[in-house]
Amino acid sequence: MSKKIMTNGTIMTMDAENRLIKKGAIAFEDGQITFVGETPSDLSSYDEIIDVDGDYVLPGLVNTHGHASMSLLRGYADDLPLQQWLEEKMWPIEATYTKDHAKWGTNLSIIEMLRTGTTTFVDMYDNMDEVAMAVDAAGIRARLCRGMIGFGSEELRQSKLEEASSFARNWNNQANGRITTMMSPHSPYTCAPDFIEKIVSKAVELNLPIHIHMSETQSEVELNVREYGERPVKHLEKLGMFEQPTLVAHAVHVEDWEMDILAKYDVKVSNNIISNLKLASGIAPLPALLSKGITVSLGTDSSASNNNLDLFEELKQVAMLYKGVHNDATLIPAEKALQMATIHGAEAIWLDDQIGSLEVGKQADFIVMNTKQAFYQPAHNPISHLVYSGSGRDVKDVYVQGKQVVKNGECVTVDEERVIFEVNRLSQKF
């Protein structure tokens, strides 16, 4: 593979010093970053030189919670509370889902994510082979798991566990390392304790992390207390889950002492701020979670509850909401929000040795923003402009493992027109 270098960019490294390099360059070869710094005067050793003329260059964003197949349900049901939305709208229609739905729904989601600068996403759903094949073909990076809902017969649960285990085993470190896997009980309120214990054992056996929904709504926490005598955090701790690396999605309704437990085990959190607002689930105690030293990343959840997968919206929302709610304009400054969308996202899925910042030796997963627009003027403060004034729609070029997957705002690895045709064909039958 040839030696390439991007020159004269505004480089947001997101490294340990949060270096911002004006007139900076990033070089890459064989999918890895080989240089980050000021643009060198001698460029003769490079095969391809791309001058980005001041545009922002930053690590691809990491979306740590979602259900890509569900994009077929975007706008199918809005303005309803979570349980009604799930039980009356989502679950009945999802029961009719086939591999075809998973395939085209996932492709639609991948287009949205790549177009808006997400280069790595977490997915928890079923028909995961379809999801993995779509990830492989599109050239995006993903940490995938077959989410297990424990309702129904013992045979059904056993077959789900086998399916989830074989998926996790077969696809881990595939697609040139772009796909990694996890084991995933859906939630404490949909999986009985013994089923969760079996899944945890399997995760230990396969040496894989765990991903689970936890404490998204107040009613789910109350149900947990009624059924098992404990709030979800203590309940999962007792079931041994947190001995294994765990990423919990939501963590909206967690008390101070529960955060101490999460911190003790280094449990990672995916904050899904927009989905939580839209479903009226509540507002997670983000400043407190951060002050405990917990790694908090950002997730979109599915486009059925968001309703898009543009992580730039989460980026701005975390930097806005807590200021207003806590009457403190200094909370979650722009730089912290951007860390949550990049390096903390990588840490939350145990891939921070490979992605999440622009550093020599890491994977060449990065994005270029078109900043020659009014929204980015005057050029006072690039990180402020990116977080407070930018949009995922401004992402121009996207590279994963050094390969260009978005060019001038168009996906080059997925046939957008075909995908739009297929999702409308499928959704007309709902």
Next chain:
Amino acid sequence: MSKKIMTNGTIMTMDAENRLIKKGAIAFEDGQITFVGETPSDLSSYDEIIDVDGDYVLPGLVNTHGHASMSLLRGYADDLPLQQWLEEKMWPIEATYTKDHAKWGTNLSIIEMLRTGTTTFVDMYDNMDEVAMAVDAAGIRARLCRGMIGFGSEELRQSKLEEASSFARNWNNQANGRITTMMSPHSPYTCAPDFIEKIVSKAVELNLPIHIHMSETQSEVELNVREYGERPVKHLEKLGMFEQPTLVAHAVHVEDWEMDILAKYDVKVSNNIISNLKLASGIAPLPALLSKGITVSLGTDSSASNNNLDLFEELKQVAMLYKGVHNDATLIPAEKALQMATIHGAEAIWLDDQIGSLEVGKQADFIVMNTKQAFYQPAHNPISHLVYSGSGRDVKDVYVQGKQVVKNGECVTVDEERVIFEVNRLSQKF
């Protein structure tokens, strides 16, 4: 002027029945709408037929509070509380402002607004002749006022009042009716009661409405009580302001009985949800204001506290935030949010006989969204997609008074490159 018709659009009329017309058409001539309905089979009477092939067509958005000149200060100071931000950052730098700053800052703001589908905006600032000339040239619509801060000598106040009055008189109904004016004391905490009374008298004399900042922060309300023995609403009522049509910006800290006063006088409100969050001013009681029957519209405030002028962000934010804050996913549904950004915006500035909805006889101010993108698929519910998944960046074409001002995402009436050059030239001196 020729007879034009847009055909096969998804028309969001925002009329009294909130009609959504699939395969709809809108015709216009001499700047006015002459037809709205299903696409006619016979189009032979039209000089120009534009087939938008399913794209959304809706009224241009109305941004009811802002300070266009301040876009030069985007990203100049973030993550600070309002008073510190104003007193230590904004006011000192604004004191150095010249007509040149007003001219180029306003042009930058107009580009942002037109590009993201705002066709009418409210502006309160100084050097307003520059603002009005920029509005005239760009072909946008605006309701403008010279905001008066009452500090300093009596002579200074008098000269401001004269300047504000002559501006309001000279520019009202100019630019082919696209410019209207108001009279504007900055706020109760920057204008003494007698100065406010003088401004109100002048508004009565000129038969113009009043625009004022009110109850944006808790500390400003407390100051009002200390200084004048009343909270701002009662204080302004006593000064006779509400006898004249009034638009208040913010109304964040208003109690139930204060809302009754606002409702009694039909005082209009501009909700500035994003600016209020970012400056940690608080969260306005929007559901209560609406339940009192008060007209609530949306404003961006300036890009120094937002940090952009894309009203689609306010549109989504009002439909999200209150659900999460009040634990009620049915609050401010998508359609209500869109009304706030369109027809309620027009009502808030007393122009609803001319703009805010697509109806025969109204002005041809409308926008076309590029919905042939993943974010708008599958085609379940256009208004949901627009509010929850859309972005101002998806606005493709913009018309004001039947004249195209944005074409394929580019402003055709303002030289974007020149404006970007000038704002950076000016801001380098800060």
